[in-house]
Amino acid sequence: MMPWQNDFLLSPLFAITLTLGAYQLGSYLYQRSGHFPLLHPTLSGAIAVAALLASADLDYLHYVQANQLLVFFLGPATVSLAIPLYQQYHLIRRMIKPILVTLIAGASFASISALCIAYWLGGNTQTLLSLASKSVTTPIAIGITREIHGLEALATGAVVMTGVIGLCIAPFLFRWLKVDDPKIWGFCMGISAHGVGTARAFELNTTAGTFSSLALCLTGTFSAIAIPFAVTLIRNFY
Amino acid sequence: MLRGLLILLIFQCLGEIIKSTTQLFLPGPVIGMLLLLIALSLRGQSVPLQLSKSSQLLIRYLPLMFLPPAVGIFFLGEAFNDQWPAIIGALLIGTFLSLLFNILLMQYLSRKSP
Numbered sequence: 001m002m003p004w005q006n007d008f009l010l011s012p013l014f015a016i017t018l019t020l021g022a023y024q025l026g027s028y029l030y031q032r033s034g035h036f037p038l039l040h041p042t043l044s045g046a047i048a049v050a051a052l053l054a055s056a057d058l059d060y061l062h063y064v065q066a067n068q069l070l071v072f073f074l075g076p077a078t079v080s081l082a083i084p085l086y087q088q089y090h091l092i093r094r095m096i097k098p099i100l101v102t103l104i105a106g107a108s109f110a111s112i113s114a115l116c117i118a119y120w121l122g123g124n125t126q127t128l129l130s131l132a133s134k135s136v137t138t139p140i141a142i143g144i145t146r147e148i149h150g151l152e153a154l155a156t157g158a159v160v161m162t163g164v165i166g167l168c169i170a171p172f173l174f175r176w177l178k179v180d181d182p183k184i185w186g187f188c189m190g191i192s193a194h195g196v197g198t199a200r201a202f203e204l205n206t207t208a209g210t211f212s213s214l215a216l217c218l219t220g221t222f223s224a225i226a227i228p229f230a231v232t233l234i235r236n237f238y
Numbered sequence: 239m240l241r242g243l244l245i246l247l248i249f250q251c252l253g254e255i256i257k258s259t260t261q262l263f264l265p266g267p268v269i270g271m272l273l274l275l276i277a278l279s280l281r282g283q284s285v286p287l288q289l290s291k292s293s294q295l296l297i298r299y300l301p302l303m304f305l306p307p308a309v310g311i312f313f314l315g316e317a318f319n320d321q322w323p324a325i326i327g328a329l330l331i332g333t334f335l336s337l338l339f340n341i342l343l344m345q346y347l348s349r350k351s352p
Contacts, residue, residue, distance in 0.1 A: 047312075109339050109340075121324040127321045142265075165330060
């Protein structure tokens with residue numbers, strides 16, 4: 001490869017063009033397939049980028065470095081989650097007890113069940129630390145994983161996959177357990193499938209979407225406090 | 239737009255400063271989010287239009303922002319070759335169990351207090 005070609009392929013210009021292009025392609029496929037969960041733009045886009053990087057023998061770490069401009073906005077995006085949370089305050093107050101109990105039990109269950117299964121199937125410490133935040137919305141999950149020294153790439157992939165798996169199985173579970181209340185529908189989507197589930201809940205109706213984003217914000221906040229605290233506690237014991 | 243983004247960035251800065259001065263183990267942006275929530279509650283009116291516009295735009299494009307880090311799962315390296323059963327098992331079974339658990343709990347609680 002010529003030197004200028006190498007410089008160009010590692011530049012933010014090329015990397016960001018690639019990301020936007022892959023995202024557009026993913027969104028198009030997702031829309032055309034009638035929102036088929038496995039074609040979610042983040043997943044299908046990431047597969048497209050991975051295939052291109054692998055075939056052109058480009059370094060993944062360089063690609064992420066060159067995308068810093070985009071990834072930077074995860075910070076202010078996390079801060080901005082305060083706004084839907086504030087706007088839904090009246091909903092929280094009316095259903096405070098079921099919301100808080102399900103949130104604390106549900107978010108803990110999501111994290112602990114994943115850790116137990118991973119441990120049982122032979123996961124090492126690094127894997128466990130990266131899976132702890134799997135049900136937390138990505139920007140917060142990345143923050144948590146940095147905090148507890150997990151592997152960011154694995155954590156992000158796990159979060160995206162959790163959302164997609166949630167989208168695939170939730171409709172069957174909801175039908176089987178006869179869930180017809182959009183509030184329950186949305187809240188459970190938000191706890192288990194974070195942003196991916198929330199986008200889907202908004203397609204169903206506004207109430208489901210509101211409860212889903214409420215669950216997403218609360219799960220994120222609770223987990224950001226609980227997971228690093230639990231990890232610090234366990235580390236101090238051993 | 240820009241004014242809203244400025245407010246968000248200022249709160250993120252505050253969050254990072256508090257984090258590094260108090261050794262808190264919360265991520266900086268999460269502290270910023272909690273501070274902004276407190277500020278909005280103290281102000282007690284509807285959210286300024288500039289701020290809600292910026293927030294809607296940022297939240298809408300979240301899936302785009304985490305695409306680059308998500309690519310990393312395909313490049314974990316050989317050290318992770320024996321970890322795939324644990325990762326896939328935890329994601330599949332864990333997500334199924336946690337959805338089931340949440341639905342049953344929420345149904346039970348809302349039946350108890352309609």
